[in-house]
Amino acid sequence: MDTRVERIRSEAKRLLESGEVDLVIGFRKGSIPMVSRPWFVRTVEDTELLHWDGFCSLNLCNYLTKRKEKVAVVAKGCDTRSLVGHIQENQIQREQVLVLGVPCEGMLDRRALQERAEGTEILEVVESDGRVEIRGRGLERSFPRQEVLQHCCRICRHRNPVLHDRLLSAEVEEHQVERYEDVEEIDSQSPEERWAYFQNMLSPCIRCYACRNVCPHCYCTECFVDCSRPQWVGKSLDLNDVFTFHLFRAFHMAGRCTDCGSCERACPVGIPLRVLTRKLEKVVSERWGFEAGTDLEQLPPLATYRPDDPQDFIK
Amino acid sequence: MSARRVGREALKGFITGLMEDGRTVWGPQEFQGSVRFRPLKKNGTPVLDVPNATLSPKEVVFPPSEWMFLFSTDPGREDAFVLKEVPQEGPEQVILGIRPCDARAFQILDRVFLEQGAHEDPYYRSKRDRTLLIGLGCNTPCSTCFCHWTGGGPFHTEGLDVLMTDLGDVYLLEPVTERGRALLDALQLDEAGADEVERGKHIAEEARASMGEAKDPRRIKEKDLMALFGSPFWERAHEACVKCGVCTYLCPTCSCFDIQDEVRGACGFRGRNWDTCMFALTTLHASGHNPRPTGKERFRQRFMHKLKYFQDDFGDVMCVGCGRCVQYCPANIDIREIIEALSA
Amino acid sequence: MEQQNAQDWEPKILAFLCNWCSYAGADLAGVSRLQYPPNIRIIRIPCSGRMNPAFIAAALRNGVDGVLVSGCHPGDCHYLSGNYFARRKFTVFKELLEFMGVEEGRVHFSWVSAAEGEKFAQVVQEVTEAVKALGPARHYVKEKIEVC
Ligand code: SF4
Ligand code: SF4
Ligand code: SF4
Ligand code: SF4
Ligand code: SF4
Numbered sequence: 152m153d154t155r156v157e158r159i160r161s162e163a164k165r166l167l168e169s170g171e172v173d174l175v176i177g178f179r180k181g182s183i184p185m186v187s188r189p190w191f192v193r194t195v196e197d198t199e200l201l202h203w204d205g206f207c208s209l210n211l212c213n214y215l216t217k218r219k220e221k222v223a224v225v226a227k228g229c230d231t232r233s234l235v236g237h238i239q240e241n242q243i244q245r246e247q248v249l250v251l252g253v254p255c256e257g258m259l260d261r262r263a264l265q266e267r268a269e270g271t272e273i274l275e276v277v278e279s280d281g282r283v284e285i286r287g288r289g290l291e292r293s294f295p296r297q298e299v300l301q302h303c304c305r306i307c308r309h310r311n312p313v314l315h316d317r318l319l320s321a322e323v324e325e326h327q328v329e330r331y332e333d334v335e336e337i338d339s340q341s342p343e344e345r346w347a348y349f350q351n352m353l354s355p356c357i358r359c360y361a362c363r364n365v366c367p368h369c370y371c372t373e374c375f376v377d378c379s380r381p382q383w384v385g386k387s388l389d390l391n392d393v394f395t396f397h398l399f400r401a402f403h404m405a406g407r408c409t410d411c412g413s414c415e416r417a418c419p420v421g422i423p424l425r426v427l428t429r430k431l432e433k434v435v436s437e438r439w440g441f442e443a444g445t446d447l448e449q450l451p452p453l454a455t456y457r458p459d460d461p462q463d464f465i466k
Numbered sequence: 467m468s469a470r471r472v473g474r475e476a477l478k479g480f481i482t483g484l485m486e487d488g489r490t491v492w493g494p495q496e497f498q499g500s501v502r503f504r505p506l507k508k509n510g511t512p513v514l515d516v517p518n519a520t521l522s523p524k525e526v527v528f529p530p531s532e533w534m535f536l537f538s539t540d541p542g543r544e545d546a547f548v549l550k551e552v553p554q555e556g557p558e559q560v561i562l563g564i565r566p567c568d569a570r571a572f573q574i575l576d577r578v579f580l581e582q583g584a585h586e587d588p589y590y591r592s593k594r595d596r597t598l599l600i601g602l603g604c605n606t607p608c609s610t611c612f613c614h615w616t617g618g619g620p621f622h623t624e625g626l627d628v629l630m631t632d633l634g635d636v637y638l639l640e641p642v643t644e645r646g647r648a649l650l651d652a653l654q655l656d657e658a659g660a661d662e663v664e665r666g667k668h669i670a671e672e673a674r675a676s677m678g679e680a681k682d683p684r685r686i687k688e689k690d691l692m693a694l695f696g697s698p699f700w701e702r703a704h705e706a707c708v709k710c711g712v713c714t715y716l717c718p719t720c721s722c723f724d725i726q727d728e729v730r731g732a733c734g735f736r737g738r739n740w741d742t743c744m745f746a747l748t749t750l751h752a753s754g755h756n757p758r759p760t761g762k763e764r765f766r767q768r769f770m771h772k773l774k775y776f777q778d779d780f781g782d783v784m785c786v787g788c789g790r791c792v793q794y795c796p797a798n799i800d801i802r803e804i805i806e807a808l809s810a
Numbered sequence: 811m812e813q814q815n816a817q818d819w820e821p822k823i824l825a826f827l828c829n830w831c832s833y834a835g836a837d838l839a840g841v842s843r844l845q846y847p848p849n850i851r852i853i854r855i856p857c858s859g860r861m862n863p864a865f866i867a868a869a870l871r872n873g874v875d876g877v878l879v880s881g882c883h884p885g886d887c888h889y890l891s892g893n894y895f896a897r898r899k900f901t902v903f904k905e906l907l908e909f910m911g912v913e914e915g916r917v918h919f920s921w922v923s924a925a926e927g928e929k930f931a932q933v934v935q936e937v938t939e940a941v942k943a944l945g946p947a948r949h950y951v952k953e954k955i956e957v958c
Contacts, residue, residue: 181798183610188798189706209796213708262499270516272608288606338909346911346949355498357521357530358739359715365708365796375864377747379726383864386726386739387531391952395867398910402863405902417796419520419712421499427906434905439898453902456894458884464904465897466920466933536958550958731954 155203155253158319159225162251163198166223172249176214177225178207184276185261189214201225205259205278208301210411212367216242224248225319227255229303229411231312232444233367236407239451242370252315254323256296257304258412259283262421264299267292303412303425306330313445334430349394355420356393358386362414362424363400368407375399401427406435406452409444468647469663470639470655477637481506481562483653490559492526494519503561512563514632517608518788522568522718523561527593528575534589535736539729549736554592560649563602567613567786569625571718572599577780578721589738598645601626605669607677610789612802614680618786621670631666638666681802683785685809687777694774695766699807704765706797707744713791713799714742714768719784722748743767769804821875821941825850825934826865828858828893831882831923838927846931847938850878857881859892863903866917871952876916876941880933883921893921912950915940 163175179190179200187206191214192198203225211224212233226234231250237243264273264285275286284293297305304310308330311322337345360376363369375383376396384399385392401424408428415425435441438461441452472480484491485508492503493512500520501513535549572594579590604611604620613619623629627646631638638658641647686694714720724741727734741748744765749758758764776784785801792800827833833854839846855861858881866877879900887893900919908914918940920933 182800182803183792183798186796186798191702191705209708214705272517272606274609334909342908342911342913342949344911345909349910352498355500355502357715359711359742360745361710361712361715361796364710381868382728383868385728385952386724387533387728387737388739389952391871391950394910394950395871398867398906399864402903402906405906413796417710417712419500419716419794420497420502423499427910430909431902431906434902438901453895453898456891456898458894460894460897461901462884462897464901464919466918466936538958730952731956733954733956733958735955 153203155320156201159203159251159253160198160201162317162319163192163201163223164195166249167192167195167198171221172223173220175201175223175225175251176211177201177251178203178209178211180204181206184273185259185264203253205256205276205283205296206261208258208412208416209365210367210409210413212237213365213413215248216367216370218243218247221247222249223251225251225253226312226315227253227258228307228309228311228313229255229409231314232309232409233411235314235444235447236368236409236451238447239454245447250312250315250317252312252318254312254318254320255304255307255310256323257300257307257310259296259299260301260304261416263301267294267299301412301416303410303415307410309445314447331429331433333426334433337426337430349397350390352422352426353393353397354390356388356397356422357420358388358393358396359419361417361419362422365413365417366404366408367411367413368404369400375403397424397427401431404428405431406441407443408432468641468650469658469666470650470653471658471662472637472639472655474635474637478509478511480637480653480655481511482508484560484562484649488557490557491562492523492559493562503564506562514563514602517606518565518568518604518611518790520790520794521716522571522788522790523564524568524571524575524718526559526561527572527597528579528590528721531737531739532589533735533737534725537734537736538732539734540732547734551588554588556593556596558596558598559593560598560600562600563630564599564626565604565788566601566620566622566624566626566629567611567618567788568718569599569601570613570616570618570622570786571625571788573625574719574776574780574782574784574786575721582779598627598649599625600628600630600639600646602630602632603666603670603673605632605673607673608789608793610792611677612680612787612789614674614677614787615683615802615805616783616785616787620673620677631669633662633665633669636662638662640666681806681809683773683783683805683809684777686773686783686805687781689774689808691774691778694808695770700762700766703804703807704762707761707765707795707799708797709744709746709761709764710796711742711744712794712796713801714744715740716790716794717785718788718790719772719786724748743771769801769808772801773805773808819946821849821938821946822873823850823876823878823934823937823941824869824874825852825878825880826855826858826861827852827922828860828881828888829854829856830888831886832858832880832920832930834924835880835922835926835930838924839930840927842927844927844931846934849938849941850934857887857889857892858896859887859889861896861899863899866903866907867950870912870916870947870950873947873951873954875944875947876918876937878918878920878933878937880920880922880930883923886923907950913944915944916947
């Protein structure tokens with residue numbers, strides 16, 4: 152068994168036995184291939200189902216918002232970054248959370264794997280030694296892990312937990328990868344082309360709001376799309392309204408999004424939404440040298456200012 | 467012999483035939499990152515070789531958003547704020563390649579929109595009446611498919627007008643309803659040979675046999691409603707669910723909508739958009755009170771409606787086992803486990 | 811926009827001015843009888859920090875051709891730091907809006923104090939020219955449907 156799984160189970164067990172925490176949030180194996188299920192553990196017996204694999208991609212910080220009890224959470228790099236955001240925004244107190252950090256080798260891209268199966272259903276995925284093997288009826292193929300990582304993981308710069316109370320395996324090597332190739336590509340286009348690009352990109356949106364709801368940082372009591380007085384945005388599939396929804400969803404993520412990829416993964420119609428949030432990530436980093444969720448002491452960029460902030464665009 | 471055949475290479479011609487008389491033909495097509503039912507263009511071909519589409523063709527008869535009324539907000543006009551119906555006419559249409567589960571889902575929607583209560587839903591009615599369903603049987607059901615638990619099957623014909631079977635080189639077309647028969651007759655297709663009909667039967671049997679043992683959600687009907695409602699089961703069952711709503715937006719049987727007004731210039735619109743019991747806003751009262759205050763109640767509502775209330779009202783579960791909610795749920799909530807737990 | 815109308819076309823520009831500085835600056839421009847293009851319509855807001863970017867989107871979607879947001883100079887905010895926070899918000903919002911295809915030059919920001927009547931007139935001049943150069947707003951306008 153993966154030693155990380157053993158460590159997760161034994162830590163969880165110890166924490167529950169000693170009463171240090173009331174709840175451990177981690178993952179268990181999913182009922183179908185390529186998705187693991189968030190698992191809420193309150194008893195020692197339930198620790199036996201705790202699990203870790205390349206499909207523990209959901210951002211567990213989702214479940215920490217406004218929690219009251221003492222809780223331990225199994226967290227990869229991005230989850231810990233979102234947690235930092237949560238602590239800064241007072242959604243949970245640092246003392247309440249015990250972080251079981253898991254250095255992350257990147258999560259696997261379910262859609263990419265399915266594409267490589269060329270129409271055959273994947274019934275099993277086996278991960279070993281930097282390779283991933285997919286199996287199905289008459290299907291058996293394997294790929295280097297690196298090739299089938301989620302896009303957000305391929306360009307991740309914080310695979311190690313930025314905040315942890317226990318580290319459950321040796322740290323992995325961080326890469327200073329280029330994060331903005333696609334953003335720059337779009338940036339280099341004319342406004343006409345960019346407009347057309349996003350109209351096209353957003354046209355399949357069905358306004359299900361899954362992208363909003365799976366994001367740990369979307370926790371407003373009333374979302375601007377739901378306001379009716381004033382009605383900031385129409386509720387139909389009118390593309391102008393769809394555009395407005397995405398404009399503001401992304402805007403509200405400025406300096407907060409940790410690029411965990413949950414939104415994009417949840418989108419049932421496969422819209423590559425993260426290009427918007429990464430554009431803002433780039434702006435925030437270039438203008439104010441800020442990187443979301445990496446420093447508990449640093450205030451989120453829109454919650455603070457410097458008198459000498461750049462203002463070249465202001466007359 | 468009433469079964470017909472269309473060679474794989476003749477599919478285009480068949481579709482062109484369907485389009486005659488101004489019919490719109492909807493078929494599954496690649497739409498950026500997903501497969502959706504869209505009107506086929508002349509000489510366009512549907513993608514029939516993939517498993518079921520991301521969204522069911524429910525959107526053909528019950529679109530994600532549609533306008534119901536118009537009104538003028540110009541106070542100078544005599545008819546200011548008087549609602550006028552949006553005309554509901556449209557062309558005859560065919561949904562080609564709908565899967566048997568999704569066709570059964572239309573029958574469930576029929577109950578909600580046409581049979582329940584004193585009023586028919588005119589928007590649904592108009593679209594439904596001019597829509598013919600040419601279904602495609604499922605040669606290789608997915609591991610997430612469980613139509614056979616819910617009274618269907620990969621080659622079930624309930625709700626279909628014509629059943630199509632992929633024989634490899636040929637599609638076999640068998641009429642199910644009179645309308646379906648008339649359509650096939652009008653197209654003057656070749657008759658299928660007895661051996662082809664036989665092959666179709668064989669494929670259907672194999673598909674069904676590949677699906678494993680069915681659990682019967684009908685047992686839930688026998689259970690006491692309040693016991694299920696008050697069961698401690700929900701406390702934990704809902705925990706992993708992030709209430710994203712994907713399951714309900716993709717579900718072919720979900721029928722909730724929200725009515726909204728919108729004004730542009732001096733023109734007002736009243737329309738409806740898909741909605742979901744997974745959102746707090748759905749039940750939020752103007753007073754601020756919410757009868758489903760937390761995720762637990764919303765989660766319970768989804769499953770109790772599908773598996774219990776709907777059975778009590780109509781005798782069937784409000785789930786056709788298409789497996790979309792299982793496939794797309796980011797938190798791996800699996801309705802099959804819920805069915806087993808509630809029927810235990 | 812039809813060809814023959816293009817010449818006489820005048821842009822509609824919405825200006826959100828903070829109560830304490832820019833609005834007073836506009837007033838001063840007025841009482842000083844300074845000339846500036848009549849294309850702007852003014853909405854007074856308590857502070858540039860009150861400016862919700864949704865106002866900008868609402869204006870554009872409802873068919874204005876340009877937007878100006880103006881507040882007190884850094885250091886002069888009546889509420890001390892409203893304009894500093896606003897500046898950060900505007901930075902991000904402007905970048906995103908333009909990234910998504912709204913042309914640079916539709917949305918403008920300025921600092922105009924109560925004593926800067928002349929600067930106000932000049933800013934309005936510049937903004938009007940920039941918006942004129944772009945022509946009528948096309949992209950981010952919500953289609954009007956006159957069917958009732
Ligand atoms: S916006 Fe998307 S990528 Fe960013 S934190 Fe939220 S879910 Fe993650
Ligand atoms: S998840 Fe996808 S389809 Fe749903 S609202 Fe977001 S972008 Fe649109
Ligand atoms: S798709 Fe899954 S997580 Fe989302 S609301 Fe449905 S059950 Fe909950
Ligand atoms: S509940 Fe799930 S399996 Fe059942 S019909 Fe709806 S989406 Fe399909
Ligand atoms: S659930 Fe049944 S009918 Fe639906 S796609 Fe799967 S096998 Fe076909």
